[in-house]
Amino acid sequence: MELWYTEYQTSSVGITCKTKKTYHTEKTEYQELALIDTEQFGKMLVLDGTVQTTIEDEFVYHEMITHVPLFTHKNPKKALVIGGGDGGAIREIIKHPSIEKAVLCEIDGRVIEVSKQYLPEISCALDDKKVEVVVGDGIKYVNEHKNEFDVIMVDSTDPVGPAVGLFAVDFYKAIYDSLKEDGIFVAQTESPFFHKDLITKVFNDVKSLFPITRLYTCAIPTYPSGYWSFTMGSKKYDPLETDTDSIPNIDTKYYCPQIHKSVFSLPKFVADLVK
Template sequence: MELWYTEFQTKGVGITCKTKKTYHTEKTQFQEMALIETEQFGRMLVLDGTVQTTIEDEFVYHEMITHVPLFTHNNPKKALVVGGGDGGAIREILKHPSIEKAVLCEIDGRVVELCREYLPEISCALSDSRADVQIADGIKYVQEHKNEFDVIMVDSTDPVGPAVGLFAVDFYRAIYESLKEDGIFVAQTESPFFHKELIKGVYRDVKSVFPIARLYTCAIPTYPSGYWSFTMGSKKYDPIETDTSKIPELDTKYYCADVHKAAFALPRFAAELVK
């Protein structure tokens, strides 16, 4: 007997994955959660029917949401991840020797607990002494911490359910206040093929708050269309002017100095979204 897990990514297209085992399913205070074993991508975290991360391809997302802003910044010491309960972003942040503290602010404590149990390769760094795990509302946390962070990453689910408020201009304004005077903000902003209006809207909002706004992309097989975007708002540093010759070799599988620059070279249809 074969079992397949299918995510309908839009009304007209889905990804279907052969599954070998279901480790855990649960309805938390905030969402439905599942941890399954897939043949192609290994263990997979699913929230509200949407693939969040998998053992096989998580490296792309976690490296690209972190290293791009961290190497754009001159000397990041304090970082905040809003969402990202799997801990993958924290793991990547802590590869930077300059980082003194990396705060994870995840609204759903059960996501963190499940990932600690079933995805140790991803959540491992949450026990690092520089990691500070807060189970709290990210919007409130940001509002209550002014002028504190060098880099803030919004590692959210799709803009439905608990994550809606994380795609709002008021939140971007609060993030601006929570960053230091040369701070940088990045949010995951869905697929340039499937979510054009969302990207346009977020970019317009970020640009209304930050002097520098940039869109960059990468390839993630388990996310809709396989092609994903991040929107950056920066107070001072422009990521396309990063001196990439100074980027040291990190232990990464996707990000490198060449990729830092190339990620901002948008295909014409994607460049059109942020004109």
């Protein structure tokens, strides 16, 4: 008998994958967690029925949420990831030689533990000596750490349940205060096809706080519509002014110096969302 997993990405659109095995399911303190194996995308982490990451395409998301801000900053030494309990963003951050410390703040400790057990390819850096793992509320964490980080990445789930507060202007203000005077922050901001109002709201909220605000996009097959956005707020550095000739070659599959600026060239319908 064939078994298929379906994520309903909107009320009328879904993605369906043929599955080979269910490794783990549980209801944590915060959400329904599942780890399954699919024929097309390999092992897949699912939270509350929504795909978070897969072995086959995770590199796109994790590279784009990290390397774009890290190479925009002139000398990032301390970085924070809010959410991202699978560890993929942390894995990419510590590829940068200038990084002295990377902090992961994930509210659901079970996501971290299950990722360590079943997704070693993604979570492999969580035990690195440069990494500090905090199981706690990211909103509370940034409010307690002022003027401390060079780069902050909000690697959140969709704006439902425990992640709702991670899309609020008060949270972005707390992030602004948690960054140093030349700090940069990036948040994943959903699909330009399915979440137009969210993108516009987040962009305007970030723009009200940061002197430089940019939207960029990339292709992620397992995320709603396959087309994803990130919003960057920067106190000083403009990614469009990055000297891409000076970006060193690092071990990546999607990000490269040649696309650093090109991802900010938006299709007209996306650019119209943030005019």
